[in-house]
Amino acid sequence: MTITTRTLSKLQQYFETSVDRIKDSEHYQKLQAMPRFKRWATVAGLFLLSQLVVFGGLYLIFGRIVVIGFFASILAGLATGVGALPALFFKSISRNLFNSMLGAAAGVMLAATAFSLLVPGMVYGNAIWPGNGIYVVSLGMLIGAAFLHYADRQLPHVHFDSISDVHLTSLKKVWLFIIAITIHNFPEGMSVGVSFGSGDMKNGTVLAVAIALQNLPEGLAVALPLVGLGYNKWRAVGIATLTGLVEPVGGLLGITMVTAFQPILPIAMGFAAGAMLFVISEEIIPETHSGGRSRYATFALMIGFIIMMILDNMLG
Numbered sequence: 001m002t003i004t005t006r007t008l009s010k011l012q013q014y015f016e017t018s019v020d021r022i023k024d025s026e027h028y029q030k031l032q033a034m035p036r037f038k039r040w041a042t043v044a045g046l047f048l049l050s051q052l053v054v055f056g057g058l059y060l061i062f063g064r065i066v067v068i069g070f071f072a073s074i075l076a077g078l079a080t081g082v083g084a085l086p087a088l089f090f091k092s093i094s095r096n097l098f099n100s101m102l103g104a105a106a107g108v109m110l111a112a113t114a115f116s117l118l119v120p121g122m123v124y125g126n127a128i129w130p131g132n133g134i135y136v137v138s139l140g141m142l143i144g145a146a147f148l149h150y151a152d153r154q155l156p157h158v159h160f161d162s163i164s165d166v167h168l169t170s171l172k173k174v175w176l177f178i179i180a181i182t183i184h185n186f187p188e189g190m191s192v193g194v195s196f197g198s199g200d201m202k203n204g205t206v207l208a209v210a211i212a213l214q215n216l217p218e219g220l221a222v223a224l225p226l227v228g229l230g231y232n233k234w235r236a237v238g239i240a241t242l243t244g245l246v247e248p249v250g251g252l253l254g255i256t257m258v259t260a261f262q263p264i265l266p267i268a269m270g271f272a273a274g275a276m277l278f279v280i281s282e283e284i285i286p287e288t289h290s291g292g293r294s295r296y297a298t299f300a301l302m303i304g305f306i307i308m309m310i311l312d313n314m315l316g
Contacts, residue, residue, distance in 0.1 A: 031043070055067050055070070055071070058070060058252075062255075062256060065196060065197070065199060065201075065255075066196075066197075066255050066256060068196060068201070068204075069192065069193050069195075069196025069197065069204055069251060069255040070193070070248060070251055070252050070255060072192055072196060072204060072205070072208040072251070073189045073192045073193055073208065073247050073248045073250070073251025073252070073255075074245075074247075074248045074251075075208065075212065076188075076189065076192055076208045076209075076211040076212040076215065076244075076247055076251075077185065077189060077215070077244035077245045077246070077247035077248055077251075078241065078244060078245070079211075079212035079213070079215040079216055079219070079244065080185070080215040080216075080218055080219035080222070080240055080241055080243055080244025080245075081219055081237060081238075081240055081241030081244060082216065082219065083215055083216030083217060083218060083219030083220045083240070084219035084220055084222060084223035084236065084237040084240035084241065085219075085237060086220060086223075086224075087220065087223035087224050087226075087227045087233060087236055087237060087240075088233045088234070088237065090224070091224065091227055091228050092224060092228065093220070093224070096296050098217065098220070098221070099287070099288045099294070099296055099297040099300075100296045100297055100299075100300040101216070101217035101220070101300070102217050102284050102287055102288045102297065102300075103284075103285075103288045103296065103297030103298065103299075103300035103301040103304065104213075104217075104300040104301065104303060104304035104307075105213065105214040105216070105217050105218075105284060105304065106214075106280050106284045106285055106288070106297075106301050106304065107300065107301035107302060107303065107304025107305035107306075107307075107308070108210045108213045108214050108304040108305070108307065108308045109210060109211075109214050109276055109279075109280050109284075110277075110280060110301075110304075110305055111210065111304070111305045111306075111307075111308030111309050111312065112206060112207050112210030112211070112276075112308055112312075113191075113273045113276050113277060113280075115203075115206070115308070115309065115312045116195055116203040116204075116206045116207040116210070116312065117191060117194075117195065117203075117207070117269045117270075117272055117273040117276075118137060118141075118269070118270070118273050120195075120198060120200060120203055120269065121133070121136075121137040121140070121265075121266045121269030121270050121273065122134050122137050122266070124198060124265050124266045124269070125137055125266035128263055128265075128266065129266075133266060136266045136267055136270065137266050137267070137269060137270035137273070138270065139267065139270065140266065140267040140268065140269065140270020140271040140273070140274060141270045141271070141273055141274030141277070142274060143267070143270070143271050143274065144187065144270065144271035144272060144273065144274025144275035144276075144278065145274040145275065145277065145278045147187070147271070147275060148184075148187065148274075148275050148278040148279065148282075149278070151183055152183075152282070178222055178239065178243055181218055181221070181222055181243045182243045182246050184279045184283065185215075185218075185243060185244055185246045185247045185250070186246050186247070186249065186250040187250060187271075187272060187275035187276065187279070188211050188214070188215075188247055188250065188275075188276065188279075189211070189246065189247025189248060189249065189250030189251040189254070190250035190251065190253060190254035190271075190272055190275070191207060191211070191250075191254065191272030191273070191275070191276055192204065192207050192208050192211055192247070192250075192251045192254070192255075193250065193251035193252060193253065193254025193255035193256075193257075193258075194254040194255065194257075194258050194265070194268045194269055194271075194272050195207045195208075195269070195272075196208075196251075196255050197254060197255040197256075197257070197258030197265065197268075198258065198265055198269070206308070206311060206312050209308075209311065210308055211247070213304075215244055215247075218240075218243070218244075219237075219240040219241070219243075219244065220240075222236075222239065222240040222243055223236040223237055223239070223240040224236075226239060226240075254268065254272065285297075285301075288301075
């Protein structure tokens, strides 16, 4: 048994054990015994109460900007679930359409990285270390890329470009691919948090929109194979949504870190930019070129870049 298989088996066993433990708990049994309307009303009430505690605590400790940034990272992560919704109606989509969607996502991420992370990162760097902002941001970029490289080597997953078809046939490959999406969503969420942590609402908003747009095809890429393998359609959409909810964790870490320690802001922005560029170059662009018909994806990338450039200019 390989390390990858053992790791995947342990993860599956852990989740199954956790689910069984929850189902056997007294509180879960009481909840299930309630009438349906009362059960869902109770769940909704507990969820709203938890959000009130979380957002209220963040507001009291860090202030308004952290709350807004965390909320923006949640919305960006939920876009993964929105992108998965077509899986309720289709089991597959054309390769050209999927590659075009990924190409547009790459263009959006490239523009957001340049205009909302690297440029302001150099400005903040020069304000702290006059004349050396570009070097500080460059160092952060290399650290971000190295972090993704290390995670890529240590955690088992399947790359975009190793998938021969959007409709996968191997359950193991599907779940390794889902792990890959989850890994890469963390630095994306962190980039949103870091951008809001700078205090620049415009850059934070642009980056959150960019990440949300980029998450749409990722959600579809997760949900379609699961539906094709016989998963319940809503369960497939739910799993895709969960992969995106790693982003608020990264967002909260990024925004609180740079809010508490302003001098690390340029390095943090460079880190987020380097991590995003790593994902674009390592995963997204190779996938759009893997089928031999890359022209659609190339033009889609340019269109995505232009859209984000216009959005950045409008908000500016």
